[in-house]
Amino acid sequence: VQVVESGGGLAQAGGSLRLTCTAELTVEDYATGRLRQAPGKEREGVSCINCVGRPYYIDSVKGRFSASRDSAKKTMFLQMDNLKPEDTATYYCAFDPRPLPGDCLEAFDVPDAAWGEGILVTVDS
Numbered sequence: 001v002q003v004v005e006s007g008g009g010l011a012q013a014g015g016s017l018r019l020t021c022t023a024e025l026t027v028e029d030y031a032t033g034r035l036r037q038a039p040g041k042e043r044e045g046v047s048c049i050n051c052v053g054r055p056y057y058i059d060s061v062k063g064r065f066s067a068s069r070d071s072a073k074k075t076m077f078l079q080m081d082n083l084k085p086e087d088t089a090t091y092y093c094a095f096d097p098r099p100l101p102g103d104c105l106e107a108f109d110v111p112d113a114a115w116g117e118g119i120l121v122t123v124d125s
Helices: none
Strands: 003-006 009-012 017-023 031-037 044-049 055-057 065-070 075-080 089-096 119-124
Touching: 003 089, 017 031, 017 089, 017 119, 031 065, 031 075, 044 065, 044 075, 055 065, 075 089
Parallel strands: 009 119
Antiparallel strands: 003 017, 017 075, 031 044, 031 089, 044 055, 065 075, 089 119
16 A cells, blocks of 8 residues: 655744645544654654544644544645644654554554655754
8 A cells, every 4th residue: 555645844843734644545444643753762653543533642742733534535634733843753654454442552563554654844943
């Protein structure tokens, strides 16, 4: 499955970016997620939407990031507002085919998951 990401780049602290990820699959059949990895740090789940459409966020982005998806467009979105320098990382989108009705932030590390190539987000203070 080809996964195409867009929307990263450079933002000032307090600014906004919107990440988009498109894949040729039935989005609502998957848990969809955004993970990030900053230099020298482990990868972490940032947000996800589980198989029943409920979103989850790590504490550090709650109130600032908003995940959504458009099944007709086969696309997921991550709206990132009030960006902080500590949000600087490579962001990956991922699709997990398992039926995950609960918290999906730790999902996506399975062979059947589909991943984007990653997109860099840099937040300048």
